[in-house]
Amino acid sequence: MANYAEGWAADAAGNWWRLGDFAGTVSEIERTSGRFCWTILANARDDAYLDAMRDAIDSLG
Numbered sequence: 001m002a003n004y005a006e007g008w009a010a011d012a013a014g015n016w017w018r019l020g021d022f023a024g025t026v027s028e029i030e031r032t033s034g035r036f037c038w039t040i041l042a043n044a045r046d047d048a049y050l051d052a053m054r055d056a057i058d059s060l061g
Contacts, residue, residue, distance in 0.1 A: 019054060021045060028057050 008016045014033030021027065029039045040057050 021050070026050065026053050026057070028054070
């Protein structure tokens with residue numbers, strides 16, 4: 001179960017991440033416990049598939 005830390009989600013493994021979106025966009029930024037940082041920005045979003053898009057982005061990390 002993830003915890004919330006001042007706008008960031010965090011897990012017991014030491015990973016931090018934040019999800020965000022505006023109309024037509026979706027993004028995620030993450031810092032892993034191994035100190036690797038990455039960001040994904042997409043300039044397309046279909047609200048009917050937003051959860052699926054977020055799941056797909058999460059599976060990349």
